[in-house]
Amino acid sequence: MALESFESGVERMVKGVFSRGSRSGIKPVELGRRLLREIDDHRHIDAKGDRVVPNSFTFTLSQHDHALLAQHGDLLLRELAETAREYARSEGYKFTGAVTVQIAPNPDLKPGRIEVRSQVQDTGGFASHASLRFASGERLPLGSDAVSVGRMPDCTIPLDDTNVSRRHCEIRRGASGYVVVDLGSTNGTKVNGVKIEGEHVLLHGDIVGVGNVHLTFEAQ
Numbered sequence: 001m002a003l004e005s006f007e008s009g010v011e012r013m014v015k016g017v018f019s020r021g022s023r024s025g026i027k028p029v030e031l032g033r034r035l036l037r038e039i040d041d042h043r044h045i046d047a048k049g050d051r052v053v054p055n056s057f058t059f060t061l062s063q064h065d066h067a068l069l070a071q072h073g074d075l076l077l078r079e080l081a082e083t084a085r086e087y088a089r090s091e092g093y094k095f096t097g098a099v100t101v102q103i104a105p106n107p108d109l110k111p112g113r114i115e116v117r118s119q120v121q122d123t124g125g126f127a128s129h130a131s132l133r134f135a136s137g138e139r140l141p142l143g144s145d146a147v148s149v150g151r152m153p154d155c156t157i158p159l160d161d162t163n164v165s166r167r168h169c170e171i172r173r174g175a176s177g178y179v180v181v182d183l184g185s186t187n188g189t190k191v192n193g194v195k196i197e198g199e200h201v202l203l204h205g206d207i208v209g210v211g212n213v214h215l216t217f218e219a220q
Helices: 003-013 028-041 063-072 074-091
Strands: 056-061 100-105 114-119 130-133 139-142 147-150 169-174 177-182 199-201 207-210 213-219
Touching: 028 056, 028 063, 028 074, 028 114, 056 063, 063 074, 063 100, 074 100, 169 207
Parallel strands: 056 100
Antiparallel strands: 056 114, 130 139, 130 213, 147 169, 169 177, 177 199, 207 213
16 A cells, blocks of 8 residues: 555544554554554455454553553554554454453663564354444344344344334344344345345444444454
């Protein structure tokens, strides 16, 4: 990727917390840039032809910088993880499991220095606690029972939408984690805007599109 498009892509994705200033010599936006560079630098093609990228990231900072950035709390880590997911979606990259970000102090590092380590962790998308988040902010916890989505009133999630089939799709726990399965719907089921074929393993942050309704899969 050209440096210009890389930088513009970063600036577009790291709004919100990343645009705020910091008393640290390191700004949150700098972590966003390093995160995306790390993804690009460590992408590889797997046996299926997918472009797989790291999903586990650890930033190491000086104790001074770590203490100041810690003021952002978990919000910064969540924003970094979401930035990675959004960038992967835009570039067609694949993760093998949930995206995790950590920031750790190193007393030997000087202020302003950033070290980042990444790795591919094959978690298969499995989560001990998972839920579907609606646009309203409400959440539906997922368990061992399948969650059905469709126009039928007996569906777990009944939708009054003419673009939705009577029994449109199911979200259930599979051998490798939670999956969404299209049930032969007329208009199809999408994950992150892409129509799926058969069974699709869900990762934290994935957006399931059913008609005009979007459900966000959240996992821990």
